[in-house]
Amino acid sequence: MRLSCVLTLLGLTSYSLAGVTVQKPGLSVPAKYAANRAAAEKIFTTSYAAYKEFAFGHDELLPVSESFEDDLGGWGASLVDAMGTMLVMGLDDLFTETLNFTSQIDFNTPPAAGLVSVFETTIRFVGGLLSAYELSGEQHPILVTKAKQVADKLAFAWVGDNVIPFGHIDFPSNTPNIAVTNIAEAGTLTLEWTTLSKFTNNATYGNLATQSVLHIADLASPLPGLAPQDIDPASGEFDGAYLSWGGGSDSYFEYLLKFARLSNTNNNVYIDTWKTAVDSSIRTLLKTSTVGNHSYLADDNGGEIIHVGSHLACFFPGNWLLGGKLLQNQTIIDFALKLNDGCWNTYASTETGIGPEGFAFISPDGNFTGGGTITPQQLAFNSEHGFYITSSDYIQRPEVLESNFYAWRVTGDTKYLDRAAAAIASFNKFLPATVAFAGLNDVDDFSAGLIDITESFWFAEVLKYLYLTFDDPSHISLDDYVFNTECHPLKAPPALNSYGSGNFIPQKPFTAHTTGAPRPAISPI
Numbered sequence: 001m002r003l004s005c006v007l008t009l010l011g012l013t014s015y016s017l018a019g020v021t022v023q024k025p026g027l028s029v030p031a032k033y034a035a036n037r038a039a040a041e042k043i044f045t046t047s048y049a050a051y052k053e054f055a056f057g058h059d060e061l062l063p064v065s066e067s068f069e070d071d072l073g074g075w076g077a078s079l080v081d082a083m084g085t086m087l088v089m090g091l092d093d094l095f096t097e098t099l100n101f102t103s104q105i106d107f108n109t110p111p112a113a114g115l116v117s118v119f120e121t122t123i124r125f126v127g128g129l130l131s132a133y134e135l136s137g138e139q140h141p142i143l144v145t146k147a148k149q150v151a152d153k154l155a156f157a158w159v160g161d162n163v164i165p166f167g168h169i170d171f172p173s174n175t176p177n178i179a180v181t182n183i184a185e186a187g188t189l190t191l192e193w194t195t196l197s198k199f200t201n202n203a204t205y206g207n208l209a210t211q212s213v214l215h216i217a218d219l220a221s222p223l224p225g226l227a228p229q230d231i232d233p234a235s236g237e238f239d240g241a242y243l244s245w246g247g248g249s250d251s252y253f254e255y256l257l258k259f260a261r262l263s264n265t266n267n268n269v270y271i272d273t274w275k276t277a278v279d280s281s282i283r284t285l286l287k288t289s290t291v292g293n294h295s296y297l298a299d300d301n302g303g304e305i306i307h308v309g310s311h312l313a314c315f316f317p318g319n320w321l322l323g324g325k326l327l328q329n330q331t332i333i334d335f336a337l338k339l340n341d342g343c344w345n346t347y348a349s350t351e352t353g354i355g356p357e358g359f360a361f362i363s364p365d366g367n368f369t370g371g372g373t374i375t376p377q378q379l380a381f382n383s384e385h386g387f388y389i390t391s392s393d394y395i396q397r398p399e400v401l402e403s404n405f406y407a408w409r410v411t412g413d414t415k416y417l418d419r420a421a422a423a424i425a426s427f428n429k430f431l432p433a434t435v436a437f438a439g440l441n442d443v444d445d446f447s448a449g450l451i452d453i454t455e456s457f458w459f460a461e462v463l464k465y466l467y468l469t470f471d472d473p474s475h476i477s478l479d480d481y482v483f484n485t486e487c488h489p490l491k492a493p494p495a496l497n498s499y500g501s502g503n504f505i506p507q508k509p510f511t512a513h514t515t516g517a518p519r520p521a522i523s524p525i
């Protein structure tokens, strides 16, 4: 009998035992950094005021042309994404105003444009509405009603006996777009849909999402734990053998871990698969640059190493820190901190102090990227910085600052506060457009101009992670909350004393094949 069972029989809950902790105990932000929290809030209120004036109720603000865009259904994605940040920042009047709008969204009206992404809609709308419901003290059941309304439409992505959902839905006809999807789309629904099940007392939502992940985790993969990127919902088989922690795969791995923590499930498959994926990645994908000895995680295509990295993939240092703490595995934590430095180096190396969308590197094993050859300019940049830029834009992505937030909360090293403060200064210097904050065409050449969009995840993610980096660490503690991949915090139960079985998932014989199914007409973000 386990000790916790004995305590339960004695009338003591197992919660009275200290579960594993993620944050460094007793942490506080030194007073000299206090102005940065206000600076993050100021960027938020400035951005939101412009959204309200020029784009209210639309998906995104266009901050140069003072206009708006609707590419996520047209139901006000930025507004729904911003609600949780308002609550975290204590901007209750703004929240009340958005609540009035949110309670009137009709997800049954045809979307503004095209097909609706099950993944993008889940992480913003289902995640944003349910997180706001929790953060506002469960006082506004309309937020659950609206999350249910949109999820009931998205549930048409599961067709017949298929356990893997199709990626996109035509809302007017409730029919999916029949095409190959990817593991990020099929595997990033568990946090939101199980939370919806909890608040609606309908287990169907959670079951749909978990079945999909359990199916992916059970398939043979090229390396233990590392599922290939593409999957055909019709056959339930992988398509190809491309391994990556970047876009298209990323949050499948992220949610294997986070679902284990949010649910405290006794099904160890989730966290054991995550741990196995990390172990395979350390063995095969982890590389150091010939210049500067920076650590990066490569991709792998059928056994061939692809020496690339991306802003999107830079969530993994934070994810590995969370997992390293939950598994109490210092090896994972140490690698995570090195990888986090590698990601930060992409910020520290540019003219604007902001990192690029895509990059590549040269390591002792080679320089193959699957793309073109290295230009003389890239080689010169590489010889100075230990990586080179392949996609120069910054589209307000959060991941580098997200991992930096985890690094601060886990280690308490103030160098991470300095990095976040440097990012705020860069944003204030380089991103202001006509009315709010824009993206950059070239992080290493400011003169290349601005990108005319304020992304919804600027409100949900970038500014929330920055604010929380400088906030009292006991507020939205990583020991109390699990963030969905759009940075919407969901309340977690007290942590267990240990996670996982302690074992790795054994390798099964894998043969790569291409299903021949249609490719998606829309490329996932």
Ligand SMILES: *[C@@H]1O[C@H](CO)[C@@H](O)[C@H](O)[C@H]1NC(C)=O
Pocket: 097, 100, 101
């Ligand atoms: C809610 O919005 C409507 C317009 O959509 C407005 O007439 C009403 O005053 C608002 N209510 C509150 C409490 O803000």
Ligand SMILES: *[C@@H]1O[C@H](CO)[C@@H](O)[C@H](O)[C@H]1NC(C)=O
Pocket: 151, 152, 155, 202, 203, 204, 205
């Ligand atoms: C639970 O939700 C599913 C998915 O929308 C729906 O089909 C089913 O009717 C619901 N069950 C109940 C008991 O409401």
Ligand SMILES: *[C@@H]1O[C@H](CO)[C@@H](O)[C@H](O)[C@H]1NC(C)=O
Pocket: 275, 278, 279, 280, 282, 329, 330, 331, 332, 502
């Ligand atoms: C910790 O993680 C490392 C890297 O994956 C692995 O080699 C080691 O076996 C893990 N330790 C335990 C106790 O699981």
Ligand SMILES: *[C@@H]1O[C@H](CO)[C@@H](O)[C@H](O)[C@H]1NC(C)=O
Pocket: 288, 293, 295, 338
């Ligand atoms: C380079 O980094 C690796 C991994 O972080 C480390 O083991 C190694 O000692 C470093 N090599 C040099 C020459 O600094």
Ligand SMILES: *[C@@H]1O[C@H](CO)[C@@H](O)[C@H](O)[C@H]1NC(C)=O
Pocket: 362, 366, 367, 368, 374, 379
């Ligand atoms: C890239 O690798 C190829 C093949 O190993 C090699 O010939 C070439 O010099 C390398 N280029 C750089 C810039 O390292």
